[in-house]
Amino acid sequence: MEGSSTTIEDDGIPESVARKLDRAREHVCNLTAEVSEYVDECLAARREVENDGKDHLLVWDRFSLFPARLALIIGDAVHNLRSALDHLVVALVKAGAASSGAGLAEEEERVLQYPVCATEDSFKAAVLRRRLRHVPSAAVDYIRGMLANTA
Template sequence: MSDIILEVADILRPSYLKIARAKKHILDLQREIDAFLGTKPAKLVIRDDRAAGQTIRSVKQNSPVPETISLIIGDAVHNLRCALDLTVFAIVGDKTPSPQSVQFPWAWSPEKLEATLTTRQMRHAGKNVIDAVKALEPYPGGNEAIEAVHRLDITDKHQLILTAVSSAEMTLEEFSRFVPADTYRAQAARPDKRNITLFLTAGSEWTLNYRFKGNRTERRGARSKIAAREYEADVQPTFHICFDTSLPVVGMMPVIDCLVGMTTRIEEACLQIGRAHAADLLGAK
């Protein structure tokens, strides 16, 4: 039994080194993001329009997200993808006549998983390993962490991974700190409206009509007193760096939180496959 434990530990060691490297990249990324957000690259501004009797709130970004952030994200994601590949290669790489085809199997639909297992040489693994891989649901709509890692790794091979400055996810109750609660209505008929969430990204803009009291003459007088000006809002949301909306699975998700979650899930996946291989080795004795 001890020899099996040592063999599995040896199999997982390269994968864990890659995961450790990904964690280091994430720490470096956090420092880069903190430094960038420390420059206050975005702000919530208010523009009063006297003629229209409106106030326009918008998020303005003063400087672009540094490309270094995209580069570090790509490095972290690639290490996570490599961790999966190294795990399965250590198990079947010396058993298949086509080791160059060995890769952690990602299928583009549940129906294609069986064929992908064959293409990626996983039929040379034991039954418990194959069952463990299937249980991970490596296809769209299955394991989101594995899907995110796979898609982002492909994206990083062709272009920089896009990010955006965004506020944190907010409930309507939190949103009312930035906009007077009596000036908007958001799906008020829904009983769960307190759970509706919003993001404020660079370029976000919404218009609110002033509500003047009194007769027509009094309302006109009140409108004429509105100064046409643009100014920074007294209360500012907390901004984060999120994945761009164009990215599947992770769009509008905070980069750091997302990468930390992905790392945990990939580490768990490698361990599950390693344990399954131990079961196969034990059964063969």
């Protein structure tokens, strides 16, 4: 990955991962503020009770659609989080390759990515495609445990 860094900071997180996580945090903070503003300015509802308390109605006094801008902020945050995971895999692979004395060709680095998989079979396929080559087995097991439906 062009521009990626395997410099490990004092907290053990590669610099490129830390930068992506920081940017995702900024997006989430912006999203929190904008959602709060949207709720305060665009939504107002009250509950009405009818039929001797048998029926409860939610009546909107003020409602407007979710602003498209919020979807963009969500997308930016998700993209930065995904990118941080990919940078982490690259750092793990480079460290694993270096510790075993193996080299890592540029073509090999280009296919590295954090495996986002819905099933154990798709995770195994990602491993077979060498997405986690040189990653220590304990880290591969940890990643497998983090994936939906594979634990």
